[in-house]
Amino acid sequence: MSPTGATAAAHSFRTPVCDRLGITTPIFGFSHEIDVVAAICAAGGFGVFGVARDDPARIPGKLAELRERVGDAPFGVDLMLPPGVPERSDPEEIARHIPEGHRRFVQDLGRKYDVPQATRETFFTSFVRSRELFERQIEAVLASDADLVATAIGVPPEVIARARSARKTTLSLIGSPRHARAAMAAGVEILVAQGYDAGGHTGPIGTMSLIPQIVEMARPAGIPVIAAGGIATGSQLLAALAMGAQGAWLGTAWLAARENHTQRTLLRKLIDAGSEDTVITRAHSGKPCRVVRSAWSDEWSAPGAPTPLPMPYHQALTGDLLAAVEEHDVAPLVYEAAGQGVAWVRHEEGVADIVARLEREMSESWAALRILATG
């Protein structure tokens, strides 16, 4: 029964983009975890694997594993391609961009929170984002049999052209009409309109204001728009469809999925967090990024704290300490990108349960709306 007392018949909501991509439900799921992506595909949605935190040498193996897991089901791969990074990661050049005061601040944080040394490598202890790294990631993705390539933070026309000649469907995450225009000019075939509420790198326009604007812009070109940012329930998904989107793209919702293998301390923080417990900070990557609030974001916004460095230098500065925080599960400093929809992250559950709940709620909302329309 829905909150209005309407009994929801099970409806399925299939949009043209579902048929185009070969999926049975208009739910798109972004994750850095293969297990989550495979489970989204198995549930009839469109799983997108983020490789922005992956060693290019390991991408072919991961994508081959994903293909084996999903069989013929389509899946996508997401690349983060911000402009303005150095040509290559030259340690001396990187070091020149990191002021001594910033190094001292990070060392002091390590001491203040008793963070032991990291013993394991992570992406951020091994790599600094550069054009050379991006090129190796792009080559690995284009050589794979992924069905779709998504780009975020940047939309290099040349990468879109290469992806299209490699017979990949192209998609771009955008946060403003200006970004949408650039993506369409580059030949992108599907837009994800991601609003301010979203977890991860985000712009200043709210999801409710952004989606209909982008739908209006993209309609004449026949480009489908997928809604993102703060979407965590079936009623929000239905609202996105009502605004002309052809589906919803979720990131935060999977953080408490069993398949995400989230460390207990972080899981607890996410479950306890409400929408006001997320903040936009540049202390994650150097670019504005919505994360669950922690001592990390608090320390970087405290009076006297240095201003975070631009991407990629901030992560070069903080990579070692954050690797140690993760490895040793240093509770106050543990955090992850998370959006305002974290308010609905209430307990650990399987991806299939999350998808089934979203579908059930969409049906219930639809039934409730129909009563209003005829009543």
Ligand SMILES: Cc1cc2nc3c(=O)[nH]c(=O)nc-3n(C[C@H](O)[C@H](O)[C@H](O)COP(=O)(O)O)c2cc1C
């Ligand atoms: C933990 C996390 C990491 C993310 N990393 C990326 C990324 O590497 N590339 C990307 O395009 N989007 C990334 N995003 C954003 C998602 O693709 C998605 O647009 C966003 O999560 C949607 O809003 P929501 O968080 O409210 O569901 C990330 C989001 C989260 C929560």
